[in-house]
Amino acid sequence: MDTQCPFCSVQCKMIVEERSTDGSPAYTVTPKPNKASEGRLCIKGMNAYQHALSGERILFPMAKVDGDFVRVSWEEAHRLIESKFAAIRRNYGNDAIGVYGGGSLTNESAYLLGKFARVALRTRYIDYNGRFCMSAAASAGNKAFGLDRGLTNPLSDIALARCIILAGTNIAECQPTLMPYFTQAKENGAFIIAIDPRRTGTTELADLHLNVKPGMDAALANGLLKVIVEQGYTDQAFIDGRTKGFKQLKEHLASMDLDHIADITGVPAGRIRQAAEAFGKASAGMVFTARGVEQQTDGYLAVRNFLNLALVTGKIGREGCGYGAITGQGNGQGGREHGQKADQLPGYRSIENEADRAYIAGVWGIDAGNLPGKGVSAYEMMEKVHGEEIRALFVMGSNPVVSNPNADFVEAGLRKLDFLVVADMFLSETARMADLILPTTSYLENEGTLTNLEGRVLLREAGRQAPGEAKHDWQILSEIAAWLGKASFFPYTAAEQVFEELRIASRGGIADYYGITYERLRREEGVYWPCPAPAHPGERRMFEQSFAHPDGKAELIAVNHHFPKEQVSEYYPLHLTTGRVLTHYLTGVQTRRSHTLAARQFESYLEIHPATAKKHRIEDAALIRLESRRGSIVVRSKLTSDIREDTVFVPMHWGGIQNVNKVTNEALDPTCKMPGFKVCAVQVKPLLEYD
Template sequence: MTDLMLKYFRDKQQKAQAEKVYDTQCPFCSMQCKMQLIEQKIVSRKQYKTIGKDNPTSQGRLCIKGMNAHQHALHHERLKQPLMRVNDEFVPVSWETAIETISTKFNQLQSEYGKNALSVYGSASITNEEAYLLGKFARVALQTKYIDYNGRLCMASAATAANITFGLDRGFTNTINEIPETRVMILAGTNIADCQPTIIPYFEKAKENGSYIIAIDPRETSTTKLADLHLKIKPGSDIVLANGLLKIMIEKDLIDTKFITERTHDFDKVKAYLLSLDSNEIVSETGISLEELNQAATVFASEPSGMIFTARGIEQQINGTDTVRAFLNILLATGKIGKENSGYGAITGQGNGQGAREHGQKADQLPGYRSIENPADRKHIAEVWGIKEKDLPGKGVSAYEMFEQIEKDEIKSMFIMCSNPVVSNPNTNFVKKALEKLSFLVVVDLYMSETARLADIVLPTTSYLEDEGTMTNVEGRVMLREASFPVLGNAKHDWEILCEVANKLGKGQYFPYQSAEEIFEELRLASRGGKADYYGITYDRLRKENGVLWPCPTPEAQGTKRLFEQQFAHPDGKAKLALVKTESGQNKPQINERYPLYLTTGRVMSHYLTGEQTRKSSSLAARNVEAYIEIHPETAKKYGIEANKLVKVTSEKGWIIVRSQFSNTIRKDTIFIPFHWTENQNVNRLVGDSLDPHCKMPGFKMSAARISPVAY
């Protein structure tokens, strides 16, 4: 062997020895793409890169956020030790001091004001194990009824609508692999190209196969460009549009009468109402021509298979539940559900938006999608937890309503885990004042977020690279996120923090876990027999099968690829159509002389939620350094707005200042602002506090606003 060859093999061996590979999953959207972090040591410096890993959902793909996720996890601003507010400054303290202080304050407040003086605010970005444990922590360790989570601001409308209509909510009723084979699709209020980029190849393949795509959005986006028909709807008129489409299908006799008769309730009531509607009024209210309405209705109803996908565009409204149900009426009336290549997909936003809403973080829920008001459900969970059923607290209130309870002096303290409500909630000026009013605030986070800055104690948690556990992705596939990266500093896993606080409160016997897998084993028992049944899923199975679709009631079950093939999840096996009247949600904001423009909000590809993580990534932050207002040039001219200049945007709730960005494709009566920024760029300052009566979703997608140029 020559010297040159020896050097080659020696260099290769040294490189391999200096390289470490960490299996993990992207911490961002609900695709939960599998990936690996490659750590290479070059001299005394380490450098990192992320590559995709094959899996059933994203098939090895990554988007720009996933490729750069490690930048925020390894950022120098990561919290690495507990901090306590002393004389209005944060000072480092030991874990013992932090936990002792929390225990003492919690006991004092409950002794003086009762058990419900404490509250818990959770997250849809934590693992199933931690979501499950957080619900148990609230109800067993704290014995409070006040727990809810930030998923209330994202997926609540779709979840509630699916539960009412079908009797079960699992995001996708079919697997993601059926998308390329369906003949027609409606994308209602979803910009998947920017929000879930790695799902787009499924839709592109569908296009190649001849599928017809109908997109509903007041803006032209990367997603609407994929569509064969873009319905540029007037904000807030989605129910009118859905009703109008079904009205045309009924009039043209394009419905599936056999399916309706055998598998649904209340169609006759819906039909009678829809036929009473005036087509010209539908056109006027939606801004969609009768020709386009006829085209969309005829194509969707005529094809042998079809799917409807919804997301925040139609869900984040104060009539969001009714809006989703109006679209589900179309699926049911055309028989396009419970069969191959036909079904419903709620495009979940947050990383564990599906799993986090299944296992007890919601005010009205217990693990396994059980109801906290159902005696049998309460009895089952009490037995698993080893407590008396009567000791389980009752139903609390939704996420935003907890801040109203603070204002009313009902809640005195809040424990916030991995969420930033002072930025993410509507009417954020009010939310900030409510948090400042608390007697004691504890925040668990990776960074000193806007919410953490208001806390009395901040506890450092671990990132997706360090924290093992399961996540449930957009199609209802439970996946095991491996995490072997060394924990940074003195941070602890969320579940460890909960166990230590519970132990100090004298409830350690209920929180004896030594690993995430031990928690999952209890979650399996708690979910057994429930709607979201994970009993047949184990860590071993997840490693071998790369994910399992729930419900999976036994270890021998294969997981459920397609829901509702024989019956729906209601006791009689039938789905419930909804008589959704046009005036549903009439208290939604209306444009007027003072506030003449529709304001809608959304995401950009390079950022996620409040931006607290993605703005720590230099590669992502450089793509969108600030918020902006997307506005039609003619509208801008009308109000004296110049291109690329600062604009003051005002609603009844407040004002912000953002930079103008002209677009010829947005409706002239509509402006768009992304929600990933804070302080004077936080668009949620402008959003009102009205809530959907069914699910308590705020109306992020429709506010009334005015604009004016900022004088220099």
């Protein structure tokens, strides 16, 4: 099976070979040379086949009858959907049905999900779990540059950088096959700065670790900018010729006090100066951000401030220079380009732009007036579910009861639904709540394209027949649309047909895939977007001559210090931050079905500094209760000096009583609607207390 890893945004290629040993199948996984991971695989990729071959796969449609799931035929499933959706639309209107997608869906599935919502259901309410992954960086890139692509330059440029800022990203655990790029850069003399409240495998590589207080990244970036501007490390020619807004930014920085910034961020002024000098003086440099910076209630502005760093020093649009948002999900890039976001149409078009609406309506063969308007973000959809404005929900490729903040509220809302349909491979925490489950295919069986963190479109071939009665996402959507009377709009018989329509729908848009075909992808092993014509090579390095705004200039912005929405108190004295671990992915639905991965990390845990643990009478490896204003969980303690004394850390991959999102804050970034996952106020205490 010639395939690629279904997990992170590197999308490493591999070959999975099945052999028979004494009558039992045995599997060998071999990394395959490719331009992104250069033939590397991490432990998740090496063992991904295990979940695809798991005996826990859902193999046929299942409907809930008297509280239990029973097998039904596809025809029965379709009739149930048709009747339930028809009744809800008749009684409450089209917008009473919501659609909830995922950032691991192929480009074809993401595109078709958006079309399904707007053409087959005619609902405005569609969004996806990528809102929790890339929305802050996407919004910041669009506003600053006029365009959002994960990396503005190819991965090969990393080795050419002389200084690299890694802000809120733990690449060593989240994208480990990228680490050699940074190791090579360091061997070439690059100075690496890591910004993280924890000491991780990534910070160990760094020459300088700035262990910032959770939620204070935007203020720290202000400190770096202040030193760079005042010490004259700016590229004035670049600023004058290719940016706007510098005067206001300079005045803003002049009003700030570096010692105050040091105090509120927890990073000494001397270390801020050292980092600023290293980046400012470097002849070439790159800035990377990830969820640590982005999953904040000021995530959009925090990223904008890190983009300011690249812009005022002229470190973008040339070799060894640029910005990268380290995408989390496998298709986090492509998944946000083609229409499963509330405000978006294919090709990164805006659903509120009349010309964009007219173009897509023409591609789809409908009247532009029949296209629904802008919906709301993922968590706001959960609020509408809880408020019973949304009465039915169709979920594909996501597990919202675990991935949303304030998860108890979300679970209570889902229980109010008149009808919940979940398309999944496994009985996830959300699928257990469903009225109807539809079995989907895995990465080994489902052909389609995905776009990696560079903006490189890749083709994943199908290497195995679908098991049982499982169907591809595009088949499920097309068949339901036919039962809803929209068959003529969904005439597909292969994933490639969907992609051919996507090419046309994206043509002329910001994310232009028109010049990309399956044949090219097979021949060239991937093509960068934008690629406006079949003869176009694809744009590897963005913004070499101009930015994507009409005037060709990037926009600088003055960013005020921001403090988390929720502050610590006597009762909730600690900051909680969340993240990932090497062996698991997202809510763990797939990786917890891999016996190798599950055995390496079979339960969640809480990292706590020994001094803090002593203060709260917590011993190592003890069960503890973690509580916030929203709820509580039970996890096992892990004492470590690798974390700040005022902060605790819990990974995000478990559900049930270990679901950390039961305690996270539902407050949203006002611009991009990213929840503030990365910081809330909590208390910790032993589950069992002894006198």
